[in-house]
Amino acid sequence: MRLVIRQDYDAVSYHVAKYVKERIREFSPSATKPFVLGLPTGSSPVGVYRNLVNFHQAGELSFQHIITFNMDEYVGLPRDHPESYHSFMWSNFFKHIDILPENVHILDGNATDLDLECQRYEERIAAVGGIELFLGGIGPDGHIAFNEPGSSLNSRTRVKTLAYDTIVANARFFDNDITKVPNLALTVGVGTVMDAREVCIIITGAHKALALAKCIEEGVNHMWTVSAIQLHPRGMVVCDEDATLELHVKTVNYFKSIEKVHEQLIGSDNVGLQGGVKSWRGNAEATYHQ
Secondary structure (H helix, E strand, C coil), X not given: CEEEEECCHHHHHHHHHHHHHHHHHHHCCCCCCCEEEEECCCCCCHHHHHHHXXXXXXXXXXXXXXXXXXCEEXXXXXXXXXXXXXXXXXXXXXXXXXXXXXXXXXXXCCCCCHXXXXXXXXXXXXXXXXXXXXXXXXXXXXXXXXXXXXXXXXXXXXXXXXXXXXXXXXXXXXXXXXXXXXXXXXXXXXXXXXXXXXXXXXXXXXXXXXXXXXXXHCCCECCEHHHHHHHCCCEEEEEEHHHHCCCCHHHHHHHHHHHHHHHHHXXXXXXXXXXCCHHHXXXXXXXXXX
């Protein structure tokens, strides 16, 4: 697992967006070989989407041969509700790029049969050959997608009851009224995310420092579902300095030293690509042992 530390949210967002751009360009997607991208919602990826839109508008990146699968969606919220994740994705990302609408996949929280909707979502992912790169953010309690503490690390796409802390945290999007926040969601499972050939998690802010420490310095634990990334052969966490506040100094120094050597080997212009120099794929990953 790699831990990449950048100065602040903007630097993290640019780094991740450039990483995604270079991974797509390296893959050279086509109509018969699309690049399949897993995407999150929430505050974490907004800056990444902004940078990807800028790359597209500058003529550096096309999404015509990209297929996307979003992590989650609220149950019972109308698709055109301003806080639905369908609205979020189109407002913040999809309407600004050249992606084909039929290549966008977002769970339907208003499906007649929610269990069947989840089953079909997994089948659609499998039908396109699986997800190449899954981006993710986390909550302060270390949950990824809506896989709240206690979720199975082998879980698949399913209906999930939201934790009270998550409902409170999301109330800011619903006029700070927790009664307006849906208490059920459809979410990909931890196992669904970890099935991707590569996983990149964005963690920023001091309020997520404890979750980062649990993810990096402690063992795999279903009470901190993001910790499952420790088991992924190509997992990467990109965080800002504020998020490292709970890490040991030696941990921070270790990963910074690894990243410095990595950049010397392949060049900082490649933003630490695992795939930018094919012979270095995997070899540049660092695993921290206490």
